[in-house]
Amino acid sequence: MERPTILLAVGAETDAHVEALQRAGFEPVLFNPEDPDATSEVDLAVLDCDLAPAAIQSVYEHLHRTKSTPTLLLVGENTELPPSVGGSGDEVALKPIPPEALVYRLQARLIRTGRHLPSESGAWASEESLSSAPIAGEGHVVSVFAPKGGVGKTTIAVNMAVALRQQTRADVLLFDADVGVGNVTAVLDVPVKMGLADLFDSPPEEWTDAVFEQMVSVHAESGVKVLTWGSDPAQSERVSVDLLLAAMKWARNHHSYVIVDNHPGYDDRTMAMLAVAHEIFLVVTPEVGAMRNSSQFLELARELGLGTVIRVIVNRANHGIRLQDMATALGLPISATVVSNGPKAIISSNEGHPVVTKFPREKIANDLHGVARLISQPNGPTPGTELRAARKWWSRLGPRASEA
Ligand SMILES: Nc1ncnc2c1ncn2[C@@H]1O[C@H](COP(=O)(O)OP(=O)(O)OP(=O)(O)O)[C@@H](O)[C@H]1O
Ligand SMILES: [Mg+2]
Known part of the structure; x- marks a missing residue:
């Protein structure tokens, strides 16, 4: 099975998060405003809610265009969410979120949605093989x-x-x-x-x-x-x-x-x-x-x-x-x-x-x-x-x- 893809639509200083996610067997993908349609293909998303409101709205819309992609919304104490952002499929984390915490958070999310964690080798344990x-x-x-x-x-x-x-x-x-x-x-x-x-x-x-x-x-x-x-x-x-x-x-x-x-x-x-x-x-x-x-x-x-x-x-x-x-x-x-x-x-x-x-x-x-x-x-x-x-x-x- 493929490694789970995680869209990162976050501000600067993402390197440590990208590395931590890769180490844990995820496939992090950075948001590309030139190719927003690629956004709708990912398994999970992390969206920094202190980005420009128009950017947040655009990413969020793409994440919910063909399916409702589970999204982790990163918020600060004073963050104001645009009105159309945030729903029952989303979770919230307070910023700053340390890289390990982000990994655990996404792992927890995968497990709760009935999927398995990427294994240490980076390959997915097969659903079928785990319990038939x-x-x-x-x-x-x-x-x-x-x-x-x-x-x-x-x-x-x-x-x-x-x-x-x-x-x-x-x-x-x-x-x-x-x-x-x-x-x-x-x-x-x-x-x-x-x-x-x-x-x-x-x-x-x-x-x-x-x-x-x-x-x-x-x-x-x-x-x-x-x-x-x-x-x-x-x-x-x-x-x-x-x-x-x-x-x-x-x-x-x-x-x-x-x-x-x-x-x-x-x-x-x-x-x-x-x-x-x-x-x-x-x-x-x-x-x-x-x-x-x-x-x-x-x-x-x-x-x-x-x-x-x-x-x-x-x-x-x-x-x-x-x-x-x-x-x-x-x-x-x-x-x-x-x-x-x-x-x-x-x-x-x-x-x-x-x-x-x-x-x-x-x-x-x-x-x-x-x-x-x-x-x-x-x-x-x-x-x-x-x-x-x-x-x-x-x-x-x-x-x-x-x-x-
Ligand atoms: N309410 C209680 N009153 C008296 N003794 C208790 C009570 N609860 C637990 N104990 C005793 O305290 C000891 C430690 O309890 P227990 O083994 O359940 O703790 P634990 O948190 O599982 O420990 P560990 O972290 O080592 O696994 C045991 O000897 C147990 O019998
Ligand atoms: Mg015990």
Whole structure:
């Protein structure tokens, strides 16, 4: 398949962006006013909204002449968009956008529109080869993330998956994507099977549904299915972004809910798992260190267009910084809280049982059910720490309005 073409209609200093896009396997094309018709052929576009209004309008019209080309509009704090520019297929990024952020932003956009990232070699992984099954449905993907280790991501992902299964009886897949470190199967008693790392020797055309299906273990007590990256840290390099995305495509096609336990960091694998998520549950503990890391993550996430899909879950919520102060500092409401209960958490994980089934009457179990209800009852009551932030004028464009 061809490399995806990106039209760049931006001001000066584009070299670093062009190079970053090429390195990531994209084919950047600079806007040429002499040949505006070439504009309508591209896959995605980046349009600087501080160019001359007539130029913006002309580029935008060409991008929407024969098809609606998804466009990333770069705006400054004081940018006034011409009236005919900006619609539901577009996204907005604040300037200046660093080259890596532009790459992630466009990658996220491709993934969400159901396409695959260009591989490191610059060639496209073939759609057909990645998963041949007909689409059975679109699973709702929730990525559980924190930039800081040890705050309770795995505890929340495991218990949320089991609670969600109990609440809905739907097909729930727990996806351990904490490559190299995480091992969901150490805290959830499931028969250990293969992991994605075992596909190391197989070419992408062998990453079929049947292969992924074989890797799944079932947690007998709840019926939650588990797919892991593997268990041997020495094999972590075997799990590529492409492989994780192929597994995610299969996962979404065959389950109602996919809960992803992520690595704490900003590596490409984790960023891909965040980019494909419908919702990101950011786990924070009421401590200054965790708060600082979370604020930095939120800043990055907003730059990448992921800001609107993040929900803040406060773990060990009964100690430390007050919830209202956390919401204010993060600029987001607290969507759910989980009380601290060390003894019960340790007994549960040591025995391989989720807290929600081992200690169903404890407050911690009730709280973890509350986290799952954010998904099973998305229109349920919101907690009292709602934050009414002033909406920016450009929020009408909706950064994820065009989700596939
Ligand atoms: N609400 C809680 N109350 C008491 N203990 C908890 C709670 N949540 C998590 N823990 C304990 O804290 C430890 C770290 O939790 P967990 O492994 O879920 O964190 P993590 O964010 O996934 O860590 P890592 O970044 O290493 O993957 C575990 O021992 C877990 O049992
Ligand atoms: Mg973990």
